[in-house]
Amino acid sequence: MAKIEDQHYINLILNGNPNAFTTLVDRYKDMVYTLALKMVTNKEEAEEIAQDTFIKVFRSLEKFKGESKFSTWVYKITYNTCLDSLKKSKREKKTSYIEDFSEHQVKELESVLDTIDEKERNQVIQDCLEELPNDEAFLLTLYYFDDQSVDEISKVMNNSVSNIKVKLFRTRKKLASILKERLEPEIVEYYESERR
């Protein structure tokens, strides 16, 4: 069955049926929650931010003119709510490692990740994502989980397209560095097994 357009539910809500909002919440709650979680890294706080986001979305639904995708608009509100929350608590994650990778090193990292089982690999990636600065983790989540185009991400994060592209590139590199550092013992082990 084809997915009914978001606009249909928005019209229902604007015509006095607030219960239609349930569908929109169900449709976007996982993504909004994950984005918030990447920014604040605290489950309770992320859930609170996600709730606030949906209430803000409901209150300002009349202002949504359909110029961008509804999801883009919702993620923009999520991003701003997260920034407000971070500003209030004056927290910001800063990670500054970026190193150069040779092709061989990248291959090696890939091979090591392939040797560990899926669940563990997932956990490692999640942990490394948490180590990224807030907005970079947010950017990667938007790019990979929701297949948002760079153009839409630039609207969400209020940044130019070229800036987002540079950020995306740097973030990937940072994530690879964090992964490498975290998997150092596994890489050594992998080398030893190769040598044998």
Place this chain on the structure above:
Amino acid sequence: MKANEDKNIEKLIDHLMKDTTLASPSFDFTSKVMSQVIANKTSAATTYQPLISKQTFIAIFIGLAVLIAYVLWNGTAASNNRLLHLNYNLLTNFNPIKTWQFSTITTYTVVLTTIMLCIQIPLLKNYYDSKFEA
């Protein structure tokens, strides 16, 4: 060489992120949001709104100011003349109680209605007070 390296990193991260899944909020997340949304909607319906809006008040004040300015500006001679020509005789000679006759039934009805109204006023006041306190 550098471009090749970047391509490799991109491929690696693409491959890794493909397998990861979204986190889910608590199971009652939607119901929590909806209860807040509904609460907000009902509270908006009962929030106090002044009978005369700000805009109306501003319009009234501007109108009054214009009127006062007009009176002050255009002298007082005209208004004095108008007062002198008023005939108050009609008002002093007009006494409806002298001319109107009420039947006893009408009198009893009016008195009884007034008493009933006086009893109902405090009862209604209590009823509405308790309704809005809850």
